[in-house]
Amino acid sequence: MPTAIAVTSRELVLPPPDGQTPPAVVFQGPDGQSLDAALAETAALLDQQGYLVVLYPAASPAPLVQRLHTVRSVLESDRIALLPMELPPLAVAVLARQMRQLSVSDFSPGVLACSARLLAHYIHAGALLGSVARLDRVPVGLTSHVKSWVPGAQFGVLAHPTPQIVKADGETRLPGPGYATHLVVARGHTHGQPGGRGGQGDWVTALARDWRVRGVQEAALPAESARWWGTGKLTEFAAAIPDLSMLYQLVASVRREECRWCGFELIGDRCAFCSAPVPRGDGSLAPPAGRPALTSR
Template sequence: MPTAIAVTSADMALPPQDERTLPAIVLQDVHRRPLEQALAEVQALLDQHGHLIVVSSLAAPAAERRLRTIRSLLESDRIALFRPALPPLALAVLARQLRQLASCDLGPGVLASAGRLLTHYLHAGAVLGSVARLDHVPVGLTAHAKSWMPGSRFGVVAHPEPQLVRIGPEAALAGPEFGTWLLVARGRLPGDWVTGTLAPSWRILGLRETPLPAESPAWWGTGRITEFCAYLPDLSILYQLVTSVRRTTCHWCGIDVIGDRCVFCSATAPVHEDDPRGRHRAPRQITPGHRMLTG
């Protein structure tokens, strides 16, 4: 059976991107249910799938504590907890990309490690009616003051590099240098600037909409928001990115991984000064046409 990909809330389980995308397993209210019930659910998933990858938000510390308790009680190194510092919509997109890859011939360690690699290819941001309570992107005094003016709107990119502009005729945000689709989640703010200005400037290949995640207002500091995320939708491209990275074997638990740390047992690869293979390797770049660079 394929490795199970789980999320901690239903709004992180986006609709399938294609016919191969596996359904997400929703560990709904895992921290609110009785421990015995949650423990039995996770044990059943391990019995059925062998390994479990849980994608959760940094804004859900209670869920993480419960999952760490479960992993400790089960004494299992087959549960990977992945909590990247991404906005809620981008986190849901990443979980879906892992669900796409779970249908391929990738081992659980490689699949779990792929999450860290794929974050480099997400461009996540929002249009906000106020940046007064925005904590995840640096806000200057001028922008902070202007956020109190009626009708002000701000374009913000939180990942991969922070950007903030006040929306006006000349406002622009730097975007991906390769072809992407755009997922848009409208809150209590019109999304016309995203669809009419941002998408063409980023040369978006396609656009889809989805409901705003429940955690988005808290993450962005306001309910007057339209959130967006540019992403790679094609399974073939995702697979090429992951398989282009050299694999190693975890010296502790013995599974194949990519990168310098096993996501399941948290062991880091021993690095020898005379071994160039232990050095950090930058993410693979791709061209606007989704062709791999061979350099």
């Protein structure tokens, strides 16, 4: 049966790259939908699609996360995978689009859900910020904090895969991917001007050139981005592999296991549906890891 990919806001739904990529399901929080309506909608979706994989930023508001777990618990469904991602909002949107692309392939629901952690490793996500004074999701040194109070200061921040902060002075750049990517850019407000053009646009253009991206796409800034980055004066960006054949090859090259708890096929060190860890060769359980332990077939 097919697997539906869901996100937790409409801003996390990026346009499909082709006519085959299915749309994403949008889960609403308690403020936008009653629990009864959420239960009925999810039950109908499972009847149609079979399985549901929900991607959301790990830093999402507690009421939203609680709603997701409540729906899964009340429906008593083992066909719903809830995947909190340690990524900025725009990167979650990019990852969700990759998952939507892969959902039309022949991967089982367990392998597809587990592939989120693998694919996330290959996403370079960051932002150009007007201040890092309230940035608490990336380590910020005292010097950067002090400089953030200087009028006109800007900072290039890489949140994933390796956190780094540089002064956006036109010369210093952030380390980029060593493989072909497309760059998605979402502009907020800079110094009261919507869109963040001018200096920000020049810096992002230079970044795309340094990273040798094969295309740049403009997107709407997710509503959660300002809270995640600690400022509304930002341009968020995420570079990721766009080619479906390469994404498929990445996932297919990983050794598959069977979850000893729920029986789902999986890759990596734990099941995406029940979170059970995979036993290691010595009989112990694999420890939690931010990066999947990959083993080629």
